[in-house]
Amino acid sequence: KQEVTQIPAALSVPEGENLVLNCSFTDSAIYNLQWFRQDPGKGLTSLLLIQSSQREQTSGRLNASLDKSSGRSTLYIAASQPGDSATYLCAGTLGGSQGNLIFGKGTKLSVKP
Amino acid sequence: DTEVTQTPKHLVMGMTNKKSLKCEQHMGHRAMYWYKQKAKKPPELMFVYSYEKLSINESVPSRFSPECPNSSLLNLHLHALQPEDSALYLCASSQDGRVYGYTFGSGTRLTVV
Numbered sequence: 001k002q003e004v005t006q007i008p009a010a011l012s013v014p015e016g017e018n019l020v021l022n023c024s025f026t027d028s029a030i031y032n033l034q035w036f037r038q039d040p041g042k043g044l045t046s047l048l049l050i051q052s053s054q055r056e057q058t059s060g061r062l063n064a065s066l067d068k069s070s071g072r073s074t075l076y077i078a079a080s081q082p083g084d085s086a087t088y089l090c091a092g093t094l095g096g097s098q099g100n101l102i103f104g105k106g107t108k109l110s111v112k113p
Numbered sequence: 114d115t116e117v118t119q120t121p122k123h124l125v126m127g128m129t130n131k132k133s134l135k136c137e138q139h140m141g142h143r144a145m146y147w148y149k150q151k152a153k154k155p156p157e158l159m160f161v162y163s164y165e166k167l168s169i170n171e172s173v174p175s176r177f178s179p180e181c182p183n184s185s186l187l188n189l190h191l192h193a194l195q196p197e198d199s200a201l202y203l204c205a206s207s208q209d210g211r212v213y214g215y216t217f218g219s220g221t222r223l224t225v226v
Contacts (some may be wrong), residue, residue, distance in 0.1 A: 013211050031210075031211035031212070032210075032211065032212070033151070033216045034215065036217070041120075041201065041222060042219050042220065043203055043217050043219035044203065044205075044217035045217075046214060046215070046216065046217070049213075049214040050213075069225075072196055088186040089155060091215075093210050093211050093214075097212050099209075099211050100146075100158055100161065100169070100210065101156075101158070101210065101215060102142060103155035103156055104155065105154070106155060
C-alpha cells in the first residue's frame with residue numbers, strides 16, 4: 001500500500017527559530033512531491049513542487065528537499081514567523097497512484113511571538 | 114489566471130435538499146478533481162475527470178454526482194446527504210499532475226443539517 005507519512009504531527013516553536021518538517025513515502029517510483037500550506041477551514045496553497053529528477057527547490061524562506069533513495073522529503077522554514085502558523089501537508093504523485101496525489105496527515109505548526 | 118475558483122464558499126443544506134457545488138479554472142488544465150476533507154484529516158479523493166471524462170470514482174455514494182460540462186468547469190451535485198457528509202469540499206486541477214503538480218481551490222464548507 002502506498003503511504004505518505006509526516007512527522008511530527010504538531011510542532012510549536014518560538015518566533016525566529018529555523019525548523020524542519022519531515023515527510024516519508026513508500027514508493028520510490030515517485031513522479032514528484034508537493035508541499036502545501038492549509039490555514040484553518042481554507043483550501044490548499046501550493047508552496048513548492050519537487051520533480052523526481054530534482055534534489056531541492058527554494059522559495060523565499062522555504063527550502064524543500066527530496067531523496068528518492070531513502071523515500072524522504074523535508075521542508076525547511078528559516079526564521080519562522082507567527083504568520084507561518086498553519087498545517088503543512090506533504091503529497092506525492094506516486095508511481096502506482098494513477099498519477100493522483102497521496103497525502104500525508106500533515107504537521108500543524110504553531111509559531112509563538 | 115492561475116486560480117481554481119469554487120462557489121459557494123459556505124453551504125448549509127437539509128437532508129432532503131438538492132444543491133450543487135461549482136468549480137472553475139481557466140488555466141487550460143485538462144484534469145479536474147473533487148476531494149473531501151474532514152476536520153483534522155488529509156483530503157480524500159472522490160472523483161477525477163480527465164479530458165472531460167470521468168476516469169476515477171473512488172467508491173463514492175451515489176448521493177454525490179459529478180458533472181464536467183466542459184474542460185473549465187466541474188460541478189458536484191448533492192442530493193439526500195447525511196450529516197456525516199458535512200466537510201470541506203476541495204476542487205483541484207492539473208495539466209499533468211506527474212509533471213506540473215496540482216492547483217487547489219479555496220473549498221466549499223458544507224454543513225448538512
